Structures are given as C-alpha cells and as structure tokens.
Amino acid sequence: MRLYAETARLLQQQAVIRNWRVVVLCPSRQLNFGDPSPVIEFLEKRVQWLELLPSRQAADAPLLLQALGLLIQAEDQLAAAAAELRFKAAGTALATDLSDVITAIVVSRFSGRSIPELCAMGGITIEDFSQSVAYKEIFGLGEARGKAEGKAEGxxxxxxxxxxxxxxxxxxxxxxxxxxxxxxxxxxxxxxxxxxxxxxxxxxxxxxxxxx
Known part of the structure; x- marks a missing residue:
C-alpha cells in the first residue's frame, strides 16, 4: 500500500512521467524468464536489474545489496560471506544497519536454530546479536509476552x-x-x-x- 501511495503522489506532481524504471530483484538474470522478444525494448530501457548472486554482482555494488545475497547464499558459505561484508563496513556509518540486515536474514532463514548457531552463521557476537533490531523485535517481544502471561497466570x-x-x-x-x-x-x-x-x-x- 505504501508503494501505491508513493506512486499516486508522484503522478499527482507530474502530468507525464518519462524517466521511470522497473526494478527487478532476482538471484540472476540468467534464470529462465521466458522469451524476451516481445518486451525487449522495455527490458533494455526501463528495467533495472539487481542480481543477488555474488558472482553476478559488481565489485563496487552497495554493501546492503551485497548483504541481500545472503538470502540465497549456501549455508556453509554464509559465515564467511557475512564476515567479509562486516569487514568492509567496519568503521563506517553503515556498519550498524548492515549488522541488523545480516541478523534479520539469518534469523528469518534459520529460525529454528539456537542463538549461538545464528551468531556463528552471521559472523557476529552474542552481544551484538542481542542489540540488533531483529532480536529486540522477535526475541524481546517474546520475553515481554512471557512476563505478561506469567503475571496474568499468577x-x-x-x-x-x-x-x-x-x-x-x-x-x-x-x-x-x-x-x-x-x-x-x-x-x-x-x-x-x-x-x-x-x-x-x-x-x-x-x-x-x-x-x-
């Protein structure tokens, strides 16, 4: 709904919008999307491709885009990839946001794992994990709910x-x-x-x- 609202606002500001793009977020453009012939002009001029596979990303791709690649990264390569991203962001204003993104991805992909396992996968410490937005929203909410339920039961x-x-x-x-x-x-x-x-x-x- 937010996307629709923003689109409507832009349409109200300009009668004709010429410089628009479609963003396609995918693992790789090499996936079979069907015959592109009917929409070749559209694909060449209007579509912005954001590929998630590390092998398909440019070396200077934004770190947050690189972090999204962890969504499809093989489990045995996840820790090394996350550690490399955190090393690149170290000392920058992006470090905290990147850490939150990595934690959220690890939690969403492996929600049944223990906290030490999640930390190992994300290449983060338990202390950093407990300070992340994902931890506070998911685990913190559970703790608060548990306390409330315990109080009501008492x-x-x-x-x-x-x-x-x-x-x-x-x-x-x-x-x-x-x-x-x-x-x-x-x-x-x-x-x-x-x-x-x-x-x-x-x-x-x-x-x-x-x-x-």
Missing part, C-alpha cells in the same frame, strides 16, 4: 484461591471436579464468578453457573 491463581474460599462459605464444600474447573478459569471469568457468587444461595447455583 493473578489468576490468587483470584482462584479467594473465590474458592468464598464459595465454600456460601455453597459449602466444593467437589474436586468443580474445584479443578474453577482453578482453570482465566482471570476475567474468575472475576465474573466472584461477583456472581454474592447472589448464590447454595451448591446448585454454583453448578448452574459452571454449566453455563
């Missing part, structure tokens, strides 16, 4: 204890199956039960509420 356990004590006073002894059902309730249901039990007059009311 609150639910505490609420269940209070509700069970109140139910015993209001309805008498609670049988084991009902107790298990109550302890398994999420926090919002426990809060609803705590409010509803104020109107209970016996065990039948609890049974009816649980059945609902």
């Amino acid at each position: 609150e639910a356990r505490g609420e269940a204890k209070v509700v069970l004590r109140l139910l015993q006073r209001r309805c008498g002894p609670i049988n084991p199956s009902q107790e298990a059902m109550i302890r398994a309730l999420p926090l919002e249901k426990l809060e609803a039960l705590a409010e509803a039990l104020l109107d209970f007059s016996g065990a039948a009311d609890l049974t009816g509420w649980l059945q609902q």
Whole structure:
C-alpha cells in the first residue's frame, strides 16, 4: 500500500512521467524468464536489474545489496560471506544497519536454530546479536509476552484461591471436579464468578453457573 501511495503522489506532481524504471530483484538474470522478444525494448530501457548472486554482482555494488545475497547464499558459505561484508563496513556509518540486515536474514532463514548457531552463521557476537533490531523485535517481544502471561497466570491463581474460599462459605464444600474447573478459569471469568457468587444461595447455583 505504501508503494501505491508513493506512486499516486508522484503522478499527482507530474502530468507525464518519462524517466521511470522497473526494478527487478532476482538471484540472476540468467534464470529462465521466458522469451524476451516481445518486451525487449522495455527490458533494455526501463528495467533495472539487481542480481543477488555474488558472482553476478559488481565489485563496487552497495554493501546492503551485497548483504541481500545472503538470502540465497549456501549455508556453509554464509559465515564467511557475512564476515567479509562486516569487514568492509567496519568503521563506517553503515556498519550498524548492515549488522541488523545480516541478523534479520539469518534469523528469518534459520529460525529454528539456537542463538549461538545464528551468531556463528552471521559472523557476529552474542552481544551484538542481542542489540540488533531483529532480536529486540522477535526475541524481546517474546520475553515481554512471557512476563505478561506469567503475571496474568499468577493473578489468576490468587483470584482462584479467594473465590474458592468464598464459595465454600456460601455453597459449602466444593467437589474436586468443580474445584479443578474453577482453578482453570482465566482471570476475567474468575472475576465474573466472584461477583456472581454474592447472589448464590447454595451448591446448585454454583453448578448452574459452571454449566453455563
């Protein structure tokens, strides 16, 4: 949608756009794209090819473009290729961005691997990995979600204890199956039960509420 919006904005600024290009991002132009004859003029004048295979890239290709080649790099060559890119970017303003790109590519390609394995593939330290955007967005979010879920679970356990004590006073002894059902309730249901039990007059009311 963002691409469409930018295109529309450009069209509004100029009635006629003559100097436009199509960018094709591919492993290599040597792939079989079909017979080019019908669109040969279009290909020669309007298409900008960005090839990802290292063997098809110019020696002075932008480092971020070279980094995208890691998407199709063989696994056994990945660490060496990443280390070479990081060496080229060392001491430049691009170093941090390049490190983030490499980390994101490694994480997306090998999401089932351990963090030390991912670091070895990307040629980065665990400290650098933990400071990357990919780590913070994926692993950091998971940690925050885990803490939130743990807090909610703890609150639910505490609420269940209070509700069970109140139910015993209001309805008498609670049988084991009902107790298990109550302890398994999420926090919002426990809060609803705590409010509803104020109107209970016996065990039948609890049974009816649980059945609902």
